Amino acid sequence: MPYLKDYRLFISHAWKYDSTYSGLIQLLNAAPLFSYYDYSAPKEKPLFPPGTPYTSIEIADKITAKIRPAQITLVLSGMYGAYSNWMQYEIDESVRMGKPIIGIYPWGQTNAPQYVTSNATEMVRWNTSSIVSAIRRLV
Structure with missing residues (x-):
């Protein structure tokens, strides 16, 4: 069996x-x-649950800490992404850190x-092969 590389992913998405x-x-x-670790915040333990006392700066710091160890960022690009300031922040932070x-x-x-x-x-279609191939190519 070949050695599996563990890919470190940050998946930008909206729990909505x-x-x-x-x-x-x-x-x-x-x-x-294909083996991976997802650095995104799990739904069971969101970074900023409803009624969170965190400020925008604290939320941004928590998001940055999630992106930092990842090798690559995946963005679920539904049209809701056009309206999410936090998804734009995740993209901006990934660019700033040099993450594909x-x-x-x-x-x-x-x-x-x-x-x-x-x-x-890179933009890819919604299928396993194109997504995984892009990850392997870019990491």
Whole structure:
């Protein structure tokens, strides 16, 4: 059996659209000979739960700390991303840190927010092969 490289991923997403994130995890888990660690905040332990006492600066610091150890950022580029300041912050931080960014078109869509397409190192379609191939190529 070949040695598996563990890829360190940060997945930019909005918990309001949980099914998209869950679908991406299913695609990654279906990839043969692909091992990864997801540095994104789990739904069970969000960085800033409702009613959080954190300031915007503290939230930004927590997001930056999640992105820092990752090798690459994946952005679920549904049109909701056009309206999320925190997703834009995650993209900006990934760019600032020199992390490659993979923008992922949602299933059956051909459009993505301009902010994602203009900052992505590569845009890929919603399928295991294209996503995993891009990760392997860029890391």
